[in-house]
Amino acid sequence: MEAAAVQSQDLLIPLIDFSSFLNGDEIQRQETAKAILHGFQTAGFIYLKNIPIHPQRRREVFAMSAKFFELDTATKMSLEWTTPQANRGYSAPGREKTTQLIDIAEVAKLKAAIPDIKESFEIGREGEEGQPNQWPQESGDILGFKKMMLDFFAQCKAVHVEVMRAIAIGMDLEASFFDTYVDVGDNTLRLLHYPAVKKDVFQINPGQVRAGEHSDYGSITLLFQDSRGGLQVQSPSGDFVDATPIDDTVVVNAGDLLARWSNDTIKSTVHRVVEPPHKKEGDTYGDTYPARYSIAYFCNPNFKSHIEAIPGTFATESEKKYEGINSGDYLVQRLGTTY
Numbered sequence: 271m272e273a274a275a276v277q278s279q280d281l282l283i284p285l286i287d288f289s290s291f292l293n294g295d296e297i298q299r300q301e302t303a304k305a306i307l308h309g310f311q312t313a314g315f316i317y318l319k320n321i322p323i324h325p326q327r328r329r330e331v332f333a334m335s336a337k338f339f340e341l342d343t344a345t346k347m348s349l350e351w352t353t354p355q356a357n358r359g360y361s362a363p364g365r366e367k368t369t370q371l372i373d374i375a376e377v378a379k380l381k382a383a384i385p386d387i388k389e390s391f392e393i394g395r396e397g398e399e400g401q402p403n404q405w406p407q408e409s410g411d412i413l414g415f416k417k418m419m420l421d422f423f424a425q426c427k428a429v430h431v432e433v434m435r436a437i438a439i440g441m442d443l444e445a446s447f448f449d450t451y452v453d454v455g456d457n458t459l460r461l462l463h464y465p466a467v468k469k470d471v472f473q474i475n476p477g478q479v480r481a482g483e484h485s486d487y488g489s490i491t492l493l494f495q496d497s498r499g500g501l502q503v504q505s506p507s508g509d510f511v512d513a514t515p516i517d518d519t520v521v522v523n524a525g526d527l528l529a530r531w532s533n534d535t536i537k538s539t540v541h542r543v544v545e546p547p548h549k550k551e552g553d554t555y556g557d558t559y560p561a562r563y564s565i566a567y568f569c570n571p572n573f574k575s576h577i578e579a580i581p582g583t584f585a586t587e588s589e590k591k592y593e594g595i596n597s598g599d600y601l602v603q604r605l606g607t608t609y
């Protein structure tokens with residue numbers, strides 16, 4: 271049932287068939303739930319195959335994303351990302367620096383020195399009061415953009431609910447334990463484009479990456495990557511290990527708020543995007559790495575939820591490591607440091 275998607279000395283990321291959870295018998299459902307939870311507890315990352323999003327749909331969304339990033343700069347800038355509260359819109363290359371640093375001045379210094387080589391577009395929950403999405407004017411290549419993205423958003427939202435059910439079962443809780451914490455869908459769909467880049471940029475600037483090392487903030491992230499490679503996950507010993515793309519799978523990682531919620535029984539693991547792995551032979555890239563596209567769907571507990579240690583993750587009150595916290599406040603505070 272289970273295979274390794276990534277295996278290094280001390281990092282094993284399992285590849286799990288999600289249809290065994292969704293459609294399997296009771297025993298398969300239990301076993302798959304345990305495997306999912308175990309992956310989050312040990313690596314903080316899993317790969318899922320056979321999620322209920324058709325590979326064809328996924329390809330269409332990637333194609334639409336590429337068309338979006340081809341729009342001219344002025345058009346994209348008219349949709350610019352504004353505030354952590356809104357967390358919607360376009361971020362030009364250099365706008366966001368994902369990092370573990372929390373001091374805003376330090377982040378600013380780093381951002382000026384070695385900006386991430388990427389641009390992104392964020393879509394939040396459609397209909398959130400006071401926070402409209404920044405939809406582009408639709409014509410030509412991006413006709414149907416809004417509908418396609420909202421459909422995909424809804425499909426990803428359903429996957430979030432199911433993964434949380436698996437985590438609940440894995441923890442010997444009612445399957446529905448998290449349902450009322452995630453039903454609103456206060457999530458963010460982020461389209462990412464890492465432009466083609468000259469190889470020597472990485473030699474000239476030591477420390478140059480496509481996306482700096484960071485952990486994600488929310489409950490889980492569904493990460494769809496193309497076949498280029500470059501995503502790396504930090505192992506317990508601190509090395510970064512390639513999270514090699516596997517066709518038609520989604521990488522799922524736990525975020526900081528889920529780690530906190532689980533009283534640190536689940537790991538939120540640091541990851542980054544670097545230049546694609548050097549091919550030993552047959553490297554056809556010439557002097558330029560081609561563009562890379564990915565789509566991250568950041569799932570969160572409902573912004574109104576109060577998050578405190580999940581039952582079963584502590585024996586006595588004194589074992590709770592964190593204060594209870596409001597989900598929305600936590601996320602806004604975290605986003606405020608990276609942009």
Ligand SMILES: O=C(O)CCC(=O)C(=O)O
Nearest residue numbers: 462486495501543564566
């Ligand atoms: O592009 C990727 O593969 C990773 C993106 C990521 O980690 C993020 O946006 O949080």
Ligand SMILES: [Fe+2]
Nearest residue numbers: 484485486541
């Ligand atoms: Fe991330």
